[in-house]
Amino acid sequence: MAVTDVYKSNIFFDLQGQPDNILTYYFRQSGDVTSGFVEDSIIDGIETDLLPALAVVLNEELVFGCIEVAKLFDGAGNVVMPSIPRHKTIDIEGAISLTESLPGQCSLVVQTLPGLDDTNPRHRGRDFYTGFSEGDQADGVWLEATANALVAALQSALSPVLQGSADGEYQWVNWSPTIAAEAAPAIRPDSVITHVRPLRLVRTQRRRQPENPCALYYNVLTL
Numbered sequence: 001m002a003v004t005d006v007y008k009s010n011i012f013f014d015l016q017g018q019p020d021n022i023l024t025y026y027f028r029q030s031g032d033v034t035s036g037f038v039e040d041s042i043i044d045g046i047e048t049d050l051l052p053a054l055a056v057v058l059n060e061e062l063v064f065g066c067i068e069v070a071k072l073f074d075g076a077g078n079v080v081m082p083s084i085p086r087h088k089t090i091d092i093e094g095a096i097s098l099t100e101s102l103p104g105q106c107s108l109v110v111q112t113l114p115g116l117d118d119t120n121p122r123h124r125g126r127d128f129y130t131g132f133s134e135g136d137q138a139d140g141v142w143l144e145a146t147a148n149a150l151v152a153a154l155q156s157a158l159s160p161v162l163q164g165s166a167d168g169e170y171q172w173v174n175w176s177p178t179i180a181a182e183a184a185p186a187i188r189p190d191s192v193i194t195h196v197r198p199l200r201l202v203r204t205q206r207r208r209q210p211e212n213p214c215a216l217y218y219n220v221l222t223l
Contacts, residue, residue, distance in 0.1 A: 005029045006073035006173065006190045007042055011051070012066040015104045015131050019065075023127070025050075026072070027162060028190055031169030039069040039086035041165045045157075049164030051092045053153040054129075057146070058094030059101035062131030065090060073180070073190065099133045102202070108132060108142050108150060109199040112174055114191035116220065123191040125174035128203065140202050144218060147198035151221050154196060159223045172223075195220050 011023040027042055051064050070085035094101075107128040114123045129150060136146040157163050162170040173190040180189035197220045 002075035003029055003032060004075035005038070005071060006175065007039065007069050007170070008072050008175070009042060009046060010068045011046065011064060012068070013062055013064045013131070015062045016101055017061075018104060021104065021130070023129070026173045026175040026190060027170035028173045028192065029075075029168060030161060030171045033168035037086055038168060039071070040088075041168050042069045042162065042170055043067045043086065043088050045162040045165035045170065047088065047090055047092070047164075050157040050162065051090070053157040054150075055092055055094050057149045057153055058096060058131040059099075059133045060094045060097045061101035062094040064092040072175070073188075094131055096133050099135045102130070102132055102134055102137070104130050105204050106130060106132070106137075107203045108136075108147065109203045110150065110154075111197040111199070112172075112193045113195040113197065113220065114174060115194050118191070122176040122178055123174060125193070137202050141200050142198070142202060147200075147218050151196055151198060155223060158193075194223055196223055197221070 005028070007027050007029070009025045009027065011025070013021050013023065015021055025046075029038060033041060046067050055064070066087060066089055068085045068087040107130045110127045110129060112125040112127060132146065136143055158172045160171070162172065172193045174193060176189045176191075179187060198218045200216060200218055
């Protein structure tokens with residue numbers, strides 16, 4: 001375990017009784033760990049801060065049940081075989097109970113950006129958040145209040161580092177499998193996320209996306 005190591009975290013959740021949905025984050029270690037496993041420290045932060053913050057804006061039909069964390073990249077610049085993961089069983093459910101949850105394929109997509117001037121597409125990412133309530137959208141468009149509430153949850157738990165971890169500091173990063181697959185990467189395959197941009201439309205795999213940016217995006221927000 002060393003500063004600038006990168007770890008992958010998978011968060012497993014049930015939605016409307018359907019198991020094995022996954023939300024994935026990547027973290028770069030940015031502070032020394034004095035004892036124990038780095039993976040356990042990251043799990044602590046996810047369990048005590050990130051998931052409770054997300055649960056505030058999600059429907060009670062979503063239940064987070066397991067966190068798994070494994071090392072992907074070492075501080076010397078080497079992509080490593082994923083370590084044997086550490087994991088923990090949890091039980092954290094969404095807090096919204098007034099209306100039913102939207103189907104699992106209805107996602108609020110959040111673009112994750114390493115900076116406004118970084119134009120390398122391999123440095124960008126997208127996260128798909130599901131488990132929102134029917135009242136969080138109108139005619140297939142996410143309410144701005146819903147998008148802002150999700151971003152506020154991410155800001156409180158992940159900016160500038162993952163909150164609630166028992167030891168060490170961890171920055172939220174994008175991970176590029178393309179760069180990582182290169183024999184001798186010229187640049188790191190991870191980039192620190194500084195800005196996010198929520199998409200306006202309720203995203204499903206079957207829906208064609210418009211080209212008009214005013215119809216597609218909310219404005220970029222600083223993380």
